[in-house]
Amino acid sequence: MPMAAEDIEGMIKAAFPDAVVEITDLRGDGDHYAARVVSEAFRGMPRVKQHQAVYNALGGRMGGVLHALQLTTAVPE
């Protein structure tokens, strides 16, 4: 079993307490997810840094147990 959506959300929220996180299980197989993360912490950060910050929050699981995560990051409007 790869990773549950709640675990992904929990790890992201632990790093970005203000974040609004939406996780979609793209295929319903618990292995291919899309995540949208909206946090004030991203303001002024280039996209690459925003995504790196989320990957860091996932503690090295990205590219490992977490094979496919389509990531979108944004700051609150």
Added chain:
Amino acid sequence: MSAHERIDELVKNNDVVLFMKGSPLFPQCGFSSRAVAILDHLNVEYASVDVLQDMEIRQGIKDYSDWPTIPQLYVKGEFLGGSDIMMEMYEAGELQELVEQHGLAKAS
């Protein structure tokens, strides 16, 4: 030559280089396929590196960019991101601007 040096050369000697799984004609992963589709749609001249053919590069590029996944796109020596960022930039018209700004379109 170390993996780091080889990657450094690839990144510096090519205006646009995509590190991917498979080749542009036969991508071996959905994310790589998406990256190729975007570059083809932009009509950009680009080099590609199949990381599945080279384990050193496959791990090396992740360390080099501090980025955990493949594909990875470099333009003019700068790391732009993976396929999600490419898609966001494409939808925002930013990739098109970059292509124009650096004259990266294929000669017709």
